[in-house]
Amino acid sequence: MKTRIFVSALAAAMLTAGAASAQKVVAVATNPQGTLGFLTGIAVAKVVTAKTDITARAQPMAGSSTYLPMLDRGEIHFGFTNGGELQHAADGVGTFAGKKQGNLRALGIMFPLRSGVAVVGDTGLTKIADLQKFKGKRAPTKYTALAIIQDFIAAGMANGGVSYKDFKGVPVSGLAKGALALGQGKVDLAWVPVGSGLGKKINNQLRNRGGIRYLDLDPSPDALARFKKVSPALRLRLIKNTKIAGIKAPTHVAEMDYIMLTGKSTSEELVYKVTKALIAHQTDLGKAFGAFKRNKVAQMGTVKETPYHPGAIRALKEAGIKVNM
Numbered sequence: 001m002k003t004r005i006f007v008s009a010l011a012a013a014m015l016t017a018g019a020a021s022a023q024k025v026v027a028v029a030t031n032p033q034g035t036l037g038f039l040t041g042i043a044v045a046k047v048v049t050a051k052t053d054i055t056a057r058a059q060p061m062a063g064s065s066t067y068l069p070m071l072d073r074g075e076i077h078f079g080f081t082n083g084g085e086l087q088h089a090a091d092g093v094g095t096f097a098g099k100k101q102g103n104l105r106a107l108g109i110m111f112p113l114r115s116g117v118a119v120v121g122d123t124g125l126t127k128i129a130d131l132q133k134f135k136g137k138r139a140p141t142k143y144t145a146l147a148i149i150q151d152f153i154a155a156g157m158a159n160g161g162v163s164y165k166d167f168k169g170v171p172v173s174g175l176a177k178g179a180l181a182l183g184q185g186k187v188d189l190a191w192v193p194v195g196s197g198l199g200k201k202i203n204n205q206l207r208n209r210g211g212i213r214y215l216d217l218d219p220s221p222d223a224l225a226r227f228k229k230v231s232p233a234l235r236l237r238l239i240k241n242t243k244i245a246g247i248k249a250p251t252h253v254a255e256m257d258y259i260m261l262t263g264k265s266t267s268e269e270l271v272y273k274v275t276k277a278l279i280a281h282q283t284d285l286g287k288a289f290g291a292f293k294r295n296k297v298a299q300m301g302t303v304k305e306t307p308y309h310p311g312a313i314r315a316l317k318e319a320g321i322k323v324n325m
Contacts, residue, residue: 027078082258134188153189155231155254156215276319
């Protein structure tokens, strides 16, 4: 009899332990494999798993336009997006027209994301105003998995005094597809992350044509106003490192915040532990993915587009980081 009781108790304990362990496995939604978003998720999952009692796993999906509603509904634990798309989600406009994602909550800014309008090197174009010579050419459009990219390209065009009406639209499914289309000769310009593996790949594809070249965005007041009117989340950043694929000379590119998110219903303790780990292990994040080396921890609390999760607020304040309330 005692043996039966012991075995039953042991089995119950094992089931309880198993359930508790399962609860600690969390999903980190990312963009498709090979993208900057995917590499960000891999780095976060690696650090959280190594530095906490939580097992985090990167889960690639079609794009953030797909998984933000899942975060909002509490169907997945964490994910990422840029400041422009987050503003659209929070306001219920653009991609999310009539579908305001009011339950999204911020953990913090991961790092600044830099991208720009790129063309093939042998076109002779060097600055964004040169697109006026490119009227009638092909430009990627639609971006069904990440529609905000079309807004970013439109902002770049506005900066140079042109618009999508001046080009032939070529529908693409996502950021990577639109950028790869440039390397494949299917479009004549594209939005390409600066310093990314994707940029390097396209640059290599076009090595016999001078690689890719980022067009220098115009920082003058009027051009900047046109740029910001189309996409307020974007700002300009001067890149001087000519070792970066596509940077042939000091070039102004677009910069925005890349933000980690969760849902309102995610437990405070879980968000607290994850945020605390990200704050404390910036060096490890940088080793896992170089983009994190651009991050400034003090800026993690500056997200404006959506409220912070209480767990993130707790971790950030403990670390002495001011949180935008």
